[in-house]
Amino acid sequence: MPTAQAASVQVGLDSAVAARLGYHHRLTLGGWPHGLQLRARLAVPVATPDLADTRAEVGAQAALVQWRALWLLAELDGVLLNTRNAAFAANALGLRAALLPGYRGGRWGLLADLAYEATLAAHLRPSDRYRRKVYPQARDGWYGHPGGTWQLGVRAGVRLGPVELAARLGWMITEQGAPHLPPFFGTLGLAHAF
Amino acid sequence: MHTRLFPLAATLGVALLAGCLDPSQAGHLVPKTVDQDPALPQVAFNGSRFHFQAFGPTDAPVIIMLHGGPGSDHRGLLRLRQAVDGRRLEDRWRVVYWDQRGAGLSQRHDAAELTMARYDADLDWLVDHVSPGRPVWLVGHSWGGMYATAYLSNHPEKVAGAVLLEPGPLTGALFEEVRDGIVNLDVFAEWLNDYTWATRILSPDDHARADFLQLTALLSPDAQPGFGGRPDDDTVYWRFGVVANQAIQADGMAGGKGVWDFTTGLAQTQAPVRLVASSRNEVIGEAFQRRQLGFFSNADLVVIDDSGHEFPQTHPAATLRVIFEHLDAGGRQ
Numbered sequence: 026m027p028t029a030q031a032a033s034v035q036v037g038l039d040s041a042v043a044a045r046l047g048y049h050h051r052l053t054l055g056g057w058p059h060g061l062q063l064r065a066r067l068a069v070p071v072a073t074p075d076l077a078d079t080r081a082e083v084g085a086q087a088a089l090v091q092w093r094a095l096w097l098l099a100e101l102d103g104v105l106l107n108t109r110n111a112a113f114a115a116n117a118l119g120l121r122a123a124l125l126p127g128y129r130g131g132r133w134g135l136l137a138d139l140a141y142e143a144t145l146a147a148h149l150r151p152s153d154r155y156r157r158k159v160y161p162q163a164r165d166g167w168y169g170h171p172g173g174t175w176q177l178g179v180r181a182g183v184r185l186g187p188v189e190l191a192a193r194l195g196w197m198i199t200e201q202g203a204p205h206l207p208p209f210f211g212t213l214g215l216a217h218a219f
Numbered sequence: 220m221h222t223r224l225f226p227l228a229a230t231l232g233v234a235l236l237a238g239c240l241d242p243s244q245a246g247h248l249v250p251k252t253v254d255q256d257p258a259l260p261q262v263a264f265n266g267s268r269f270h271f272q273a274f275g276p277t278d279a280p281v282i283i284m285l286h287g288g289p290g291s292d293h294r295g296l297l298r299l300r301q302a303v304d305g306r307r308l309e310d311r312w313r314v315v316y317w318d319q320r321g322a323g324l325s326q327r328h329d330a331a332e333l334t335m336a337r338y339d340a341d342l343d344w345l346v347d348h349v350s351p352g353r354p355v356w357l358v359g360h361s362w363g364g365m366y367a368t369a370y371l372s373n374h375p376e377k378v379a380g381a382v383l384l385e386p387g388p389l390t391g392a393l394f395e396e397v398r399d400g401i402v403n404l405d406v407f408a409e410w411l412n413d414y415t416w417a418t419r420i421l422s423p424d425d426h427a428r429a430d431f432l433q434l435t436a437l438l439s440p441d442a443q444p445g446f447g448g449r450p451d452d453d454t455v456y457w458r459f460g461v462v463a464n465q466a467i468q469a470d471g472m473a474g475g476k477g478v479w480d481f482t483t484g485l486a487q488t489q490a491p492v493r494l495v496a497s498s499r500n501e502v503i504g505e506a507f508q509r510r511q512l513g514f515f516s517n518a519d520l521v522v523i524d525d526s527g528h529e530f531p532q533t534h535p536a537a538t539l540r541v542i543f544e545h546l547d548a549g550g551r552q
Binding site: 041110111112149152155163170173199203206 | 246408410
């Protein structure tokens with residue numbers, strides 16, 4: 026049985042200047058302190074809005090361990106990423122897993138954010154411009170495991186009645202440890218439970 | 220039921236991934252380099268293998284072309300092979316085109332093997348082997364003009380003269396004055412957001428992927444908005460060497476500031492140098508090159524009308540005319 030729903034909005038720098046809208050639906054599960062929070066989110070870059078650049082996530086958050094106000098939360102999301110730029114267009118499927126250990130009290134919380142996201146496969150299509158100016162033989166098709174990202178940061182939140190304000194901040198590196206451009210992420214968010 | 224579905228899904232997943240292309244394999248998203256494709260014209264020296272072509276009589280005076288970047292390639296400079304006013308460079312000169320270490324279609328290396336010292340040694344080897352005992356002419360575009368100046372400064376006795384096609388800053392101090400205009404790092408810039416968004420799909424974790432990703436910037440007109448390029452400019456490239464680009468830039472930086480000085484030995488040479496600027500470049504165009512002119516004791520400046528920074532590709536005939544004029548004047552001295 027659902028006990029709470031929430032809508033959220035998040036803006037900030039997360040691989041691009043982006044906005045993310047979300048819907049969250051909490052299920053209570055017998056004896057499980059946090060229940061299971063199902064969610065669906067959609068992110069788009071807002072610096073230069075382009076609906077060819079989107080990120081959709083469907084997943085869940087659950088508590089693995091709780092002792093008093095100390096928690097270990099886990100998240101798992103399926104990710105659909107789309108992009109189109111001067112060199113190529115792509116549609117990609119990925120998985121994102123995160124562990125969030127930290128304090129989560131009645132009014133506020135502070136959690137570490139350790140996440141790994143793997144792009145499992147992407148359908149890449151080099152652009153006509155790229156073929157004309159650079160490499161005519163570039164191949165369209167499905168590419169296996171083209172990328173991965175580690176995110177290491179913190180999340181902080183304050184609850185004010187039905188509203189929760191949250192901030193995320195941290196560093197990003199590629200799967201093999203190279204810094205991302207930019208090498209950090211930072212977002213501000215607001216969720217309203219109803 | 221679920222216990223049967225899981226292995227089936229896993230098997231299907233593995234089968235699908237096994238049928239996928241490898242983004243790290245050259246030939247799929249980016250062309251192969253000379254060490255991967257023996258059919259490409261090449262030469263090996265100083266522990267690396269270079270994409271290399273030379274045209275013209277083997278006993279003629281030598282011109283060595285130096286492409287931009289660092290990291291780009293000589294494909295666009297090949298437009299300077301065309302005839303203008305009934306003559307070609309290679310009619311009277313031996314003209315050498317090559318991709319620098321770790322750049323274009325030359326062999327890739329780790330960053331530790333990509334330093335200005337090695338770049339200097341590479342060009343020195345080339346000069347000694349394509350023009351033994353006779354000074355060469357250097358023609359360098361953008362970064363290639365900086366590279367030519369560094370070589371002229373270090374080896375004045377081996378350079379007969381140079382044409383510097385809108386070189387970048389010849390000192391770190393000058394770079395600091397214009398660095399905001401060289402690359403548009405506005406957090407709202409479309410090219411930057413396109414690049415960073417794309418890195419969540421394709422990580423720059425090896426040469427092929429990093430080189431391919433870089434084209435999102437190279438093909439975007441807003442990456443260098445002050446350089447006078449136009450969206451319909453007919454520019455061409457083979458492949459951009461990202462690690463070379465980053466390593467050579469890093470070699471000239473300390474504490475985040477540009478500290479290089481490619482001009483220290485210029486006082487030792489009277490070799491004729493011509494600087495060429497594009498009329499539309501608002502960052503390193505005519506006004507900037509006029510300041511750089513002061514580093515040389517025997518130099519002049521010419522402006523190519525109605526052109527942007529890529530004028531050797533977009534205006535090859537006009538570029539060739541100013542090269543011929545300089546060679547005709549200085550080459551007979």
